[in-house]
Amino acid sequence: MDRIDLLKTFVVVVNEGSFTNAASKLDMSNQLVSKYINQLEKHLDARLFNRTTRKIHLTEAGYQCLQHANHILESVNDMEGQLGLLNSQVKGTLRISAPVSFSTLHLSDCIGQFQTQYPDVSINLQLNDRKVDVVEEGLDVALRAGVLSNSSLIAKKVTTIKLAVCASPQYLKKYGTPKHPRELRPAHYLEYAHVNYDNDKSELIQALRTNAQKHAPRLTANNGEVLADVAKHGEGYVLQPTFIVSKALQSGELVSILENYVPQSISLYAVYPHRKLVSSKLKVFIDFLCEFFDDTPHWDR
Structure with a gap:
């Protein structure tokens, strides 16, 4: 059982004053609440409650555990709220690597329009034609042209390059x-x-x-x-x-x-480290890139 869930159950039991009330609050059985408390006590190697037929009382270890548990759960809630805010709001700094000529000729207009639409996003753009290490260099995304080699990175096609x-x-x-x-x-x-x-x-x-x-x-x-x-x-x-x-x-x-x-067309890709942990700022930037350039870019129309 996750320790955070054990602590949450413990705090609810304290606040509700009984296992029965806590079970009702948590929408689980008395037996399961009791099991979680037993697991927490076993993990901490300390008795948290003195139990009678009618009431429960915190032990000295229980009082100390309650203080720590409240602090831990408050910190977890703050972290979840802050990270959730970061992921739901389009703001922050995007660290981007892109090819030199493509950027100087075509990317500046795209970035200008993107920042007009998303003024709270700052861009740190690094121009380089070498193959950069996205993870090692702390980048959010790299634009790469050509045929990609197999890797753990995620690649999203932006446009076709003839x-x-x-x-x-x-x-x-x-x-x-x-x-x-x-x-x-x-x-x-x-x-x-x-x-x-x-x-x-x-x-x-x-x-x-x-x-x-x-x-x-x-x-x-x-x-x-x-x-x-x-x-x-x-x-x-x-x-x-x-x-x-x-x-x-x-x-x-x-x-x-x-x-x-002439060799067959290649593609321009947006390459980034994670499929699931994509911030809102990166998601909207990649979507903006794909819409701005389209599969047939303006210079080929």
């Missing part, structure tokens, strides 16, 4: 437009450092992997925006998510190539 192979018009005019991945020039690849396509068997990825073994990429960087800007100047081709290159594609600064060979 990929595109791009080059500038001047680059294509100078070197021609490739019709097949094997026609790509290995030395002209502008490579994103953090990408991992080990499980991707598409012809394009196989070609990029084979080319990398033959010739080092012209540029490797851990920021996709920098790579896309270099590609705009005719210095090579990139494989980047459309949330980075969509504006350049719409303006004609970049041209999409090899569309039939």
Whole structure:
């Protein structure tokens, strides 16, 4: 039997003055009330009541137990009330990790609108393209793009991320437009450092992997925006998510190539530690993210 429940039963017996009245108050049998008190006395190795046929009286140990029990139960009630308030009210600080380019290009608007709707929520946003340890670094949630590995973390899909192979018009005019991945020039690849396509068997990825073994990429960087800007100047081709290159594609600064060979779309996930112990602030933030970006995000419409 839970010790808190034993203490609650003990306090009710004291307040009601008898086992019978306590049983009625607690909606249980006299025998069960007596059993709980016996269990508590056995656990404490002390007699709590002197019993007569008509009345019960607290022993000295019983008086001491009552003082401690009232204090313990009051603390438990305070804790439950405070935690319940935290979980029912949308307030507090959210610690978030998110990819750099996605955040600078698209997340700021989302966060601004979220905080307008929920002004009592503070955001601590950490931008990093590395895979952070959500639990170890004390984060509430991390946004991750790609195929997730198996873990104890919970993942909620936020939106779909399409990929595109791009080059500038001047680059294509100078070197021609490739019709097949094997026609790509290995030395002209502008490579994103953090990408991992080990499980991707598409012809394009196989070609990029084979080319990398033959010739080092012209540029490797851990920021996709920098790579896309270099590609705009005719210095090579990139494989980047459309949330980075969509504006350049719409303006004609970049041209999409090899569309039939582009790897399948990936997803952006909100990753967090617990399924059951989700605070209201985190729940409404994840729901807001999913609604804001939708499965087809605005940059692909």
